[in-house]
Amino acid sequence: MLDRTQAPSxxxxxxxxxxxxxxxxxxxxxxxxxxxxxxxxxxxIELLTKGSNLNAQNAAEVQLAIKMLLEGTNRxxxxxxxxxxxxxxxxxxxxxxxxxxxxxxYGLKKHFNENIGLLSDIIYESSFHDQALNTLKEKEQNRxxxxxxxxxxxxxxxxxxxxxxxxxxxxxxxxxxxxxxxxQQLQTFHKNYTCSFDIFLSGxxxxxxxxxxxxxxxxxxxxxxxxxxxxxxxxxNAPKDxxxxxxxFVQSSIKLGKRLFTxxxxxxxxxxxxxELLGGFFGSRLMKNIxxxxxxxxxxxxxxxxxxHSGYFVISTDVKAEYxxxxxxEIYKEIKRLQEEPVSAQExxxxxxxxxxxxxNAISSPFSIITKYKTLATQSLPTDFYNNYLExxxxxxxxxxxxxxxxxxxxxxxxxSISGFI
Amino acid sequence: xxxxxxxxLDNGLKxxxxxxxxxxxxxxxxxxxxxxxxxxxxxxxxxHLFEHLMFGGSRHVPQFDEPLQRVxxxxxxxxxxxxxxxYITLPAVNLETAFWLExxxxxxxxxxxxxxxxxxxVVIEEFKQRYLNQPYGDAWLKLRPLAYKKHPYRWxxxxxxxxxxxxxxxxxxxxxxxxxxxPNNAVxxxxxxxxxxxxxxxxxxxxxxxxxxxxxxxxxxxxPVQSEYRxxxxxxxxxxxxxxxxxxxxxxxxxxxxxxxxxSDVLGRGKSSRLYQQLLQKKRIFNSISxxxxxxxxxxxxxxxxxxxxxxxxxxxxxAIWNLIEDFKQHELGKAEVEKVKNKAxxxxxxxxxxxxxxxxxxxxxxxxxxxxxxxQEREMIRKVRPxxxxxxxxHLLVRENASVLRYKSNQLSNEN
Numbered sequence: 001m002l003d004r005t006q007a008p009s010x011x012x013x014x015x016x017x018x019x020x021x022x023x024x025x026x027x028x029x030x031x032x033x034x035x036x037x038x039x040x041x042x043x044x045i046e047l048l049t050k051g052s053n054l055n056a057q058n059a060a061e062v063q064l065a066i067k068m069l070l071e072g073t074n075r076x077x078x079x080x081x082x083x084x085x086x087x088x089x090x091x092x093x094x095x096x097x098x099x100x101x102x103x104x105x106y107g108l109k110k111h112f113n114e115n116i117g118l119l120s121d122i123i124y125e126s127s128f129h130d131q132a133l134n135t136l137k138e139k140e141q142n143r144x145x146x147x148x149x150x151x152x153x154x155x156x157x158x159x160x161x162x163x164x165x166x167x168x169x170x171x172x173x174x175x176x177x178x179x180x181x182x183x184q185q186l187q188t189f190h191k192n193y194t195c196s197f198d199i200f201l202s203g204x205x206x207x208x209x210x211x212x213x214x215x216x217x218x219x220x221x222x223x224x225x226x227x228x229x230x231x232x233x234x235x236x237n238a239p240k241d242x243x244x245x246x247x248x249f250v251q252s253s254i255k256l257g258k259r260l261f262t263x264x265x266x267x268x269x270x271x272x273x274x275x276e277l278l279g280g281f282f283g284s285r286l287m288k289n290i291x292x293x294x295x296x297x298x299x300x301x302x303x304x305x306x307x308x309h310s311g312y313f314v315i316s317t318d319v320k321a322e323y324x325x326x327x328x329x330e331i332y333k334e335i336k337r338l339q340e341e342p343v344s345a346q347e348x349x350x351x352x353x354x355x356x357x358x359x360x361n362a363i364s365s366p367f368s369i370i371t372k373y374k375t376l377a378t379q380s381l382p383t384d385f386y387n388n389y390l391e392x393x394x395x396x397x398x399x400x401x402x403x404x405x406x407x408x409x410x411x412x413x414x415x416x417s418i419s420g421f422i
Numbered sequence: 423x424x425x426x427x428x429x430x431l432d433n434g435l436k437x438x439x440x441x442x443x444x445x446x447x448x449x450x451x452x453x454x455x456x457x458x459x460x461x462x463x464x465x466x467x468x469x470h471l472f473e474h475l476m477f478g479g480s481r482h483v484p485q486f487d488e489p490l491q492r493v494x495x496x497x498x499x500x501x502x503x504x505x506x507x508x509y510i511t512l513p514a515v516n517l518e519t520a521f522w523l524e525x526x527x528x529x530x531x532x533x534x535x536x537x538x539x540x541x542x543x544v545v546i547e548e549f550k551q552r553y554l555n556q557p558y559g560d561a562w563l564k565l566r567p568l569a570y571k572k573h574p575y576r577w578x579x580x581x582x583x584x585x586x587x588x589x590x591x592x593x594x595x596x597x598x599x600x601x602x603x604x605p606n607n608a609v610x611x612x613x614x615x616x617x618x619x620x621x622x623x624x625x626x627x628x629x630x631x632x633x634x635x636x637x638x639x640x641x642x643x644x645x646p647v648q649s650e651y652r653x654x655x656x657x658x659x660x661x662x663x664x665x666x667x668x669x670x671x672x673x674x675x676x677x678x679x680x681x682x683x684x685x686s687d688v689l690g691r692g693k694s695s696r697l698y699q700q701l702l703q704k705k706r707i708f709n710s711i712s713x714x715x716x717x718x719x720x721x722x723x724x725x726x727x728x729x730x731x732x733x734x735x736x737x738x739x740x741x742a743i744w745n746l747i748e749d750f751k752q753h754e755l756g757k758a759e760v761e762k763v764k765n766k767a768x769x770x771x772x773x774x775x776x777x778x779x780x781x782x783x784x785x786x787x788x789x790x791x792x793x794x795x796x797x798x799q800e801r802e803m804i805r806k807v808r809p810x811x812x813x814x815x816x817x818h819l820l821v822r823e824n825a826s827v828l829r830y831k832s833n834q835l836s837n838e839n
Contacts, residue, residue: 002631004482004526008518010493039444041772070693079703082694087762089769108769135706138731142709145661149557248659250555251547283491295543298551318551320543350492357494357513364445366776 013356018363018386021373024210026199029221032213033377035202035370043112043203044367045213046104047123048374050224051194053098053168054308060177064136065186065194066094066101071132073125078132081122088114098169099308100378101194109204113212120216123197126190128183137178144173151244151253151419152318158242159255159417163312196221198377202370243418252324252420256331257314258413263306263379269392270404271304276351277401278302278338279315281358283350285334286315294330296323308379313409321421332411339406342398352393359389424781424797427618428789431625433634434606438785438794439621440613442778448514448614449779452524453786455609456602457504458581459574459642459720467581470501471545471590472598476508478537480527493519501579504719505790511779514615518624524610525628528603531595538592545587549580557660561830568654569668569723569826573645604635609789613782645670645721651822655829662709663730665739666828668723669819671715675791680803681811682715682819686724687763688812689713689750694762697726700746707734707742719791724819736829747820755809767804 021035049066056062070092072078085092090107103122107115147153157172164170199213206212261268272280279286279302286300300317319327362368363386372386426440461468476499477486490497495512510520553559562578570576581587610629612621648670671682690697690713697711711728730739774780781797788796 002627004522004529007489008516008522010519011513011515013494013513013515040776042769042776079694079699082692082698083762086692086694086766089765089772091769091773106773108772135703138706139709142662142729142731146557149659149661151555250550253555281491281496283487291544292540295540296547298544298548318547318555320547320550350488353494354491354496357491358496360494360513361447361496361511364447365778 010353012353013360013390016356016360016363016387016390018372019369021370024214026221027214027218030196030198030217031377032199032201032210033370033373034205034209035373036205036209037203037366037369040204040366041109042106042366043109043201043205044104044106044370045116045119046102046200046374047119047197048100048102048200048378049194049197051101051189052096053171055193055224056168056171056189058177059096059171059173060140060181061185061189062096062101062171063140063173064133064178064181065189066096066103067136067140068128068133068183068186068190069103069122069126069194070094071136072127072129073121074127075121075125081118084118088118090115090118109206112206112209116212116216123195123217124219128187128190130183133181133183133186137181140173140178141175144175144178149248151249151251154244155253155255155417155419156314156316158244158419159257159314159415160312162240162242162415162417163257163259164310169307169310169312192222193224195219196224200370200374202367241416243416243420245420247421249419249421250321251318252321252418253318254324254327254420255314255316255417256328256414257312257417258409258415260304260311260313260408261306262308262311263375263381263385267404267408268306269389270396270400271408273348273351273355273393273396274338274401274404275302275304275313276355277343277347278334278405281351281354283354285338286317286331289330289334290317290319290327294323296320296327306379315414324418324420328416335405335409335411339402339409343401345398348396348398348401352396355393356390424775424785426785426794428794429622429625431605431630433630433632434604435625435629435632436609436789437621437625438609438611438789439616439618440611440781440785441616441618442613442781443615445778446514446615447511447778448517448520448612448616449782450510450512450517450520450524451611451613451779451782451786452508452528453609453611453790454506454508454603455607455638455790456506457502458577458579459503460602460640461574461577463574463577464586465590465594466577466583466586467545467579468586468590468594468598469506470579470581471541471587472595473499473501473506473508474541474545475531475537475595476527478534478541479532480523481530481532483523483526484532486523486527490519490523495519503575503579505787507783507786509779509783517612517616517620521624521628525632528605528608528629529632531599533592533596535592538590538595542587542590545580546584549584549587553578553580558664558830561664561666561828564654564656565666565668565826565828568652568828569670570645572643573720574642575645575718575720575722600635602638604638605629605632606634607638609786611782611786611789613785614778642720648826649823652826653829654827655831657831657833659834660830660832661834662732663736663739663832664830665728665730665736665743666830667726667740667743668826669824671722671724671815671819673721674717674719676721678811678815681807682724682815683717684760684763684767684804684807685812685815685819686713686715687767688755688759689746690726691763691766696746696750697728697743701728701739701742705742706731707739736831740827740829747816751813751817751820755813757809760807760809760812764804764807768801771800771804
């Protein structure tokens, strides 16, 4: 007779290592990192550029500079460019960012050369036409207007802005900034920053991929001066309240956060385990309490966002308006409980195994291995950083959890940003 | 090409096995052939609420998530108008845990009243978060009953109204479970670093003892052919006017499905499409515009949706779309344009098959449609479509009598910039 109350035995994951990749220098500066994965028929190429918040005057400059790349080159109009991309069955992704902005193409192997040629055209021959810029600005203004009506957007932008103030990590979009940008300014930004990039390539590649890539991306890259850090990083991380009230909100979008650290922090892995327990996954303390016990929300999560020069931590949830304050009290209670009472060995084991399984899954999906190398390369981490993952997670003790949360997550240190009713 | 093998247990559970030894992971996808279209019109949102209850413990296992997390696994589920799909990814060495957990909740739930109470609130907050607290979030709640008058696609999976979720009882829960959550109403796909023999052994061991239930009989009223232009105008607190136009179209297994899907691509997929190039880029009437198909099992909808630019009225926008449609019908469709959308459709397939879990889901969905091997015939079906097939679908479907139009107006004072 089958005993359904007995769980099948658990097999531990013994070792995880990141497979090696290939690295080359590009003729005009910058590196090419490549991870060939056969039999997928598809590949991804990403230009990771310095055209990011760190080098920009405001968020609008970054957004428009990178998005204008798809609005036309000296050879193709914006319409023709879109036509070309679709004919090849390719997908283009534009990502403005804090440390880097990137442009990626997901393409079919059989059109490798055409895709690379097109990407080279996009980055080196971008036309920045005034009329295309005006249309794009109009689109961006409308997108911003729409976002400003979403509590989840305003609460998150307000929080980041409060944490980083005038530092580029704190930039937010303003309609006036979008309006005042001209194509001359964007071209200068493009030439000085976006044209400085590394290339990350993975998937089904032709054997002579390096020749092809170095042929198309051979131009001399601009020297980008060391990215600046403003003094605001050194100021105290004082708690603030940046709540935004509007009668149209049906729920309260709550964000609690603070500035924390990068992946280089000695506390990084221990904090990751502690964060997972607090709000990192579906079985977290916060999810169990606020959703699964009380039913106040559809979901609640906490995350650490490690950037190149700093990092920030956020707890995020959308709750029934009348339970807004109680939810915040419960969040504080859960943090204090993890600081004061050691977690059971059983709970800690669940969270560690979950993280390890998740990591194993994350590095076995297509294009994900190169992403890990991207993090290593851009955040100046030791090459064995990810290979130590398993050990670092497993070595985290119950005391570590208490200690790391007591050090970094005193509830009084959290900044509060709510978009809600009243 | 997704290679697979399949077998059926005595209780009717269909099992499909896709081996891929390039990964250390396994994907375990269990699809139940039940969705919002199976709900009673006065108890809508139930299939989805039920999906939440499936995580609240089963007869022999008080907790679903934790034992899975303990073995490094992750899971989730979704409900559509046609199906409810549960999926797990975990290290393949721990595959048996997935069999243990999924088979126990197919056998019987715990039917814990506290779980029903809590998940009822969670789903109501989900309703608010996704549909009410987002600009235009409720557009589909208004569009569905405009386009469908009889067929249960007239309500969304979240339900017609919050009250239906509030009124769900434990008796409803049990009845639903014993009607639909049966081995003979499900498709299991196991994929990844596993073997056919091992899956056979585990399927017999864990699912074999679950008794089959009465065959599921559907009595879904078909949607009568629409014969008049329909329009609904609403005013809401949104930043700009938005326009939604729907046209009835064939269901997922109809021979004309792919031609209709490609028609929506030519009209409005991406920045090189006609709607985008003509009405956004050139005429600048719209600020965003696109077209897609709903892809449902029963006859679905081809949808055109866009947001207007300041200074252009909704009436002008709709007029411009009708003119573009007429222009499309009157000129022969070029081979190059069709080739372009076919290439894109084909590469979309390639990309959707990169992830192990997606392959498992695609196999399960195809089997639910009637044959798992449909996943491997999809490219051929797209390739076979001729320009004249697309044109014929346009002439046939894109007419006023087949249109339901939602004019979603902004009541905010315009702030021209």
